[in-house]
Amino acid sequence: MYKALNVIVTGRVQGVGFRPFVYALSKKYELKGTVQNNTEQVNIVLEGEEDNLERMLHELKTFPPKLAAIKTIKIQQIPLRFYKDFSIIPSEITQQRQIFFVTLDAAICKQCLDEMKHRENRRFQYPFINCTQCGPRYTIIKDFPYDRPNTSMAVFPMCLDCQVEYENIQNRRHHAQPICCPKCGPTIRLLNQKCETIAENQQGLFEASKLLKQGNIIAIKGIGGYHLACDAYQRKSVDDVRSRKSRPQRPLAIMVKSLDLIREFCHVSMDEEQLLTSAEMPIVVLQKKQGCILPENIAPGLSTIGVMLPYTPLHHLLFEQHQLECLVMTSANLTNLPIQYKDHHHQNLTQLADYIVTHNREILHPIDDSVVQQSDNNTIFIRKARGFAPEVIKSTWNVSNIIALGGNQKNTIALGKQNDIILSPYIGDLNNEEMVQFFQKQLHQLKVWHGVKEKYIAVDQHPSYTTTLIAKHSNSKVISVHHHHAHHVSCMVDNQLTEPCLGIILDGTGYGEDKHIWGFEFLYGDAQSFERLGHLQYTPLPGGEKAIKEPWRNAVGMLLSLFKEEGKDLASRIFPDKWKEINILEQMIVKKINTTTAGTCGRLFDAVSAILGICTLSTYEGEAASKLADYMIHTPVENTFVTYPFQIRVSEQHVFELDFSAMIQQIVIHKLEQKPLALIIQKFHQTIVSSCVQMVLTIMKQYPHLNRQVVFSGGSFQNMYLVKQLKHHLEKEGVQVYTHHNIPCHDGGLAIGQIVIAARKMAQQI
Template structure:
C-alpha cells in the first residue's frame, strides 16, 4: 500500500550527518520526498510502500548516525504528493527550539583508517574530518552552521573536496570543516624565539623527537593549547609543574591506545565506553600498583586522569611508536583562562621549549571534559569538550534569563523558552582575565541564541565577582542562596518538581544568616526551601587563609571545642606552628577575622590536616581529595563501626550535627598511631551514618515530608560518600537521586539558579 508520512526527529540531529543518512535510506528503500533542518529538528516528508516506510522509520530509531542522539520521533500521516525523487532541501530558521550548535567530536574510525592509508589522498593529514567527527563548536563564529560562518572560511575547497561536499551519498556531504592537504590548514613547529623550524609531517616528526628528548611542547588542539611532555620522564614533569605553577594538582595524560591505558590502570567496561566515546573525555581511573608512571603525575593520589588521542594530530604524534604516554594539560598558567589565540605565542614561549601550532583559528576555547565512574553512573568533574553546548529541556519558562553560577568552577546558563544551554567550564573568577573570558563567552552565547536577557540569576554572596558584573548591566538581578541552587540543580537534573529533601555537602556557600554553610539538610523545590538541619558552626580563623591552609581550620575547631585541652592537642599535632597557634587563639577569643562555618569541605580539611595528609592546599579541594583517595588504597573493612557524633536541636528548632566526639576520637587514634587507612574509613562511614540518621530523624519528626532525597554539592564527587549515602537511604525506604548531566559541584550551580529564577519571574508576572 502506497502511503505518505511526515517524520519529525528531535534531539542532537543536526551537524551530525543526519540528512545524508536519511537520503541514503530513501535510496535503499526506493522512497521519494524531502528532508530539511529547522530549529526543532529534522523534518522528513516521505512516501512509498508502507512496508518500506516502516523499515526506514525502524532504521532511524535503531541505527542513527554515531554522533546523533534522538530524543523523540513523531510520525504523522499526510496526503500523497507524488514526489519524483528524494531531495535534501535548504534549512529553515523557523521552529520553537533554540538554534542547535554542534559539539566537537573525536576523530571517527573511518577517518582514522583513511589517514593511515598511504593510497588515500588524506594520508597523514592532521585535519581530516567528516560529518561524524572533527571541530564544530570551537570554530563557529555565528549561526547558521555554514562554512562561511566558521574559521574554515579562509580555506577555499579544492575540486575534490567540493565534489565530496556536494554528494548526498558521501559521508562528507555538507561537512563544513571538510579539507585536505591541498586546500586546508597546516601545522608548523616554532622554537622559543618564534622561528619556524618545520611544517606538516616534518613538524610532527620533530615534535615527537623533542618530546622524547625531554622537551616541553605547546600543542594547539581543537579548543586551545596543551602543554605536552613525556609522562615517563619524572624530571621533565617536575619542570612542567614549575613552569605552569601547578605544584600538586593532578596532570592529565594521553595514551596512544586502550591497551596502553590498561597497562597503567584498571578499566571497567563503563570506563572503556567513556574513553572511546565520540566525546573522548579525560576519565579518572585507578592506577595499577605496579604501574611505571612517576608519582608526580598525580601526587598523593592513586588515580590518574587518562584520555585517548581524539584529534588526527594526536594520532600522528603516536604513529611511529616512539611515544606511548604524554602529559597533556592546558597550557595556561594556573588561574588564567585557556590559551587559544595565535597571539598567545608570546605567553607560551615562557613556559615551553617549542610550539606546534596550526593556522585554523579557534573562535571559542574549550577545556577537555573530565568524568569518573562510581560503578553505575557517570560523574561529571568538568563538563566541556564534546558535551557542550547540548541544550537541556525543562518544563520551566526560562526565557530571557541568564544565570551566572558561583565564583569557583564557574559555568553560566542561558535560557530560551523551555530550553537551557549551559556553558563549558569557565574557571574560578579570581582575576580580571577570567572575568573578561566569562563576558566574552557569555556575549557569544547571547548572539548565537538571539537572547536579550531581562534577568540575571546570581549567588547571594555579596562579594562574588559575577554578582558585581550582573549588577552593573542594568537588568533585574535575582539573588539565590547557594545551597538552594544546588538542591534545585539536582532536582532539575532528574526531572523532579515536587518538594523534596536535599543533602547538600560542599565547601563554602554564603548562608542566609551570614554564616558559611556547606553541610545542609534542606526541604523544598524551586519555589522555596526550608533549612531543616546543618553542621554546627566552628571558627574559620583568617577566613580564606584557613581554607588554603587546613591546619588553621583544625586549630580553630580544636580551640573552639576544648579551649584548654584543645590547645595542648594543637601543640602535639602541629608543633611547628606554636607561634601561629597563640595568634589564632587570640583571633578566636576576640572574633577578629574569624567567620563561623559549618561545611563538609572544611570538615574534610580538618581531618586531612590532623592526619598530616595535607595541611596546606595548593589547589582547591586538595586536602579533601587526598583524604578521600585513601578509600581506594585497600579493601574496605566489612564493619559498621563509626565514631561518635550528636544530633541535637538549636534555638531555631533546627537539628544540628556535632562532630566534636568524632574529632576527639580521631585525634586519640592518631596520637596512638592507629592505622591511618582504618581511621579514614571509619571517618567516612561516620559521615554516611550521620546523613542517613539525620534524614530518617527529620522524617520521623515530620511525617508529611516527601521521602525523595537529592544529593548535591562538591563533596559528592567523593564516590564512597555518594554511593554509600544513597544505599543507606534506599535501605530506609527513600528514593534517592544524584546528578546525571551536570557536575554536583559549583559547575552545576547555574542550572539550579536559572530554574529558581524562572519560578520567581513567574510569581512576579502573576503579581505575587
C-alpha cells in the first residue's frame, strides 16, 4: 500500500548530519518526499510503500547518527502529494520557540584525523578540519536553526571546493556548518609576549611545539577557550604554571598523545577507555600506576590524575612535532576568574603565558572541559561542560516560566519550559564580580535561545549567596529552596522518582532551617516537602569561613567542644605549634565570637584530615577531604570491616542525632600512638558507612510506613568508597539505593532540585 507520512523529530538533531542521514535512508528504501530543519525540530515528509516506510522508520529510531540524541518522533498519516524525488529543503525559522537540544561540540573523528595526516589530501595538516560528525558546534552558534549564517563561521565564505562538498548530499560534509579548508577557513598565529605575530599556520604550530619542549608555557586557543599548556614531564614548567595561576595544590589535568601512552601512566578499564575515546573526550580521572614517571606536582598528594586525549586537530598537530608526549592542559585564567576566550584577552594571557597560539574563529560561548570519573558501571560527573552541556532534562512537573540560579559554588543554571529543564554548562564559583558577570551572560543567552521569560526564580535559602542577592533585584517572585532538599530532589529527578523517599545527603556546607550549617542529613520527602529525621551532632567552627579554609581550626573546635579540658590537651598535642591560637579559639567558642556551628560530612572529613596531619590548610575547596579519601584508593586495606564507636541518640528537637565524639577521641589517640595512617583512615571510612546504615535502619524501625528507597546526594558522594560500600551494605538490608548518574551529586546539580521544588510549590498554589 502506497501512503504518505509526516514525521517530526525533536532532540539533538541539528548539526549532526541528520538530514543527509534521512536522505540516505530515503534512497535505501525507495521513498519520496522532503526533509527540513526548523528552529527546534526536523520535519520529514515521506511517501512510499508501507513496508518500506516501516523499515525506514525503524532504522531511523534504532541507528541514528552517533552525535544525535532523539527525544521524540511524532508520526502522522497525511494526504499523498506524489513527490517525484526526495530532497533536502531550506530551513524554516518558526516564530514561537519551543525547547530544542543545542548541538554540542565533538572531538575530531577518525575519518577527519586520517585525512589530516594524508599528504595528498587538500586538508593535510589543517587545524580546523571537521565534518558532520565532529568539530565545534555550541561554541560557535549565534542563533537557530543551526545553519552557517547563524554561526561564527559566517565570516569565512566557502571556497568552491568546500561549497561542492557542502552541497553534495553524498558527501559526509554535506551541511557541515563549520566546513572549511586552508583556502577559505580560519588561520593560526603564534604571538610573543608583546602580542606580535612571530609565525603563522603550520609554521606557528611547529614553533609552538618546539617552545613547549624547551620548557615554555603557552596559552592555546581551543574550542571553548584558552588552555595554559606546558610539557608535563618538566617539573619546573609545572611549578611555573602553578605560580602564575596562584594554584599551589589543586590537581592539574594533562593531555596525552595516545591511549597506549596513557596506559603506561595509569590503569585504564574498558569503561574508562570508552570515555577517553568518545565523541565528548572529557577529562577522565584515572588511578596512577605504581612508579608513574609523571612529576608529583601535577596532582600533589593524590594517587589519581585527570587525563584526556587530543580532541581537536590543532592538539594532534602539536603532538606531531618535537617528540611531545604529554602536556599539562589547564584553563588559561587566574584562579577564581572566568575562562579566557576572547581575542582582546591577549593582554591578560601574557601575565600567564610566554607565548600565545591563537586563531580567528570566534568563540561565542566559552566552555570548560568536562571532568568525569568511572565507578563500576556508573559515570560520575565532577564537571559537566564540553560535549555534555547544555542539555535538556525531562521533568514530571511543568516547569514553565521558572529559572533556578543554583548555588554559589560549582554553579549551574536551570531554565524551565513545559516539562523540560535546560541545564547550563558548568559556570564555576561566584566569588567575585567577574564571575557574576560571566554567570549573568550565560543566563541571558540561554533565556534568549529558548524563549524563556521567568515569572519565578528559585534560589538557595542562604541569605548571603550571590544568587539570592541577584534574584532580589529582579521583578520575578523569588522562591527560596533549602540547600539539602534541592540535593535530595536532584537525585530523585536523576532517577525519575516521584514518590517520597529517604535521602542521605553528605555535603560540605548548606544553610539550615535552624540557621546552623547542615551537611550530614537524613531527610524524607519529595519535591513537595521534606522532613529532617536525622543529622550529625553540631560542633563549632571558630572563625567561620576561616575554619573551612584552615581545617586544623575546625579540628580544634571539635575537640574543645566535645571534650572540654581534655580536648584542649589533645588539641595541643596534635597541633603543638598552635598553642596560642588554641587559647584564642577556646575563648571564641566560649563567648560565641565569630563562631557558627555545623554538622556536615565535609567538615568532619576536614577535621580528621587535619588531625592526621594530611591537610591542615586547604588551598582549594575539598582539598582536605580529597587527600584523606585518596588513601582508600592507593593504600592496600584489610578485608575486615571494623569501626570506631559512635552513638545514635534522640536530640532535643526529637530527631535522631549521630554522635562521633568517641570516634574522634580514638582517632586522636591512634594518631598520637603513631598507628598506621591507612588503618585509621580505613576504620574512619567504615565507621561513616556503618553509622549511615544504622541511622537508616533506626529511622525505618521508628517509621515503618516509610518506603525502603534511599537516594544519595551531596558533594561528599564524590568519594567512591562511600558510594560503593554504603550502597552495598544498605542493599544487603533490603533497601533500594539510587545514586547520581547524569546530574552532578555536588552543587552543580542544585539548580535541578531547585526548579522542580519551585514548580511543585507553584502547582500547589494554583
